Amino acid sequence: MLPIQQFSAGVLAEIIRRQAPSAERASFAWQIAVGPAISRTTTIDLVDGVILVTARDAHWARAVQRGATTILPRMQHLLGGQAISALKVLRPR
Numbered sequence: 001m002l003p004i005q006q007f008s009a010g011v012l013a014e015i016i017r018r019q020a021p022s023a024e025r026a027s028f029a030w031q032i033a034v035g036p037a038i039s040r041t042t043t044i045d046l047v048d049g050v051i052l053v054t055a056r057d058a059h060w061a062r063a064v065q066r067g068a069t070t071i072l073p074r075m076q077h078l079l080g081g082q083a084i085s086a087l088k089v090l091r092p093r
Contacts, residue, residue: 013078026079033074038063049085051075057092065089
């Protein structure tokens with residue numbers, strides 16, 4: 001038997017992947033992948049398969065950098081592996 005968390009994550013990822021590529025689709029996947037705290041304190045752009053993350057400040061930039069090895073596979077799962085090749089944290093504004 002498959003746990004409900006795995007089942008629901010797979011269904012959600014399939015729904016997201018079926019949507020046309022857009023900034024909104026990437027932002028929605030980002031919110032799911034990182035959770036509410038990091039989502040509120042960062043913005044992303046998806047350029048040529050690279051997620052460019054801009055954080056509110058150095059604290060949140062470090063948080064994203066520390067979690068990059070977890071965040072990147074989540075984003076690849078949600079958007080499709082071929083769509084995302086890397087995650088890059090930009091200097092805070």
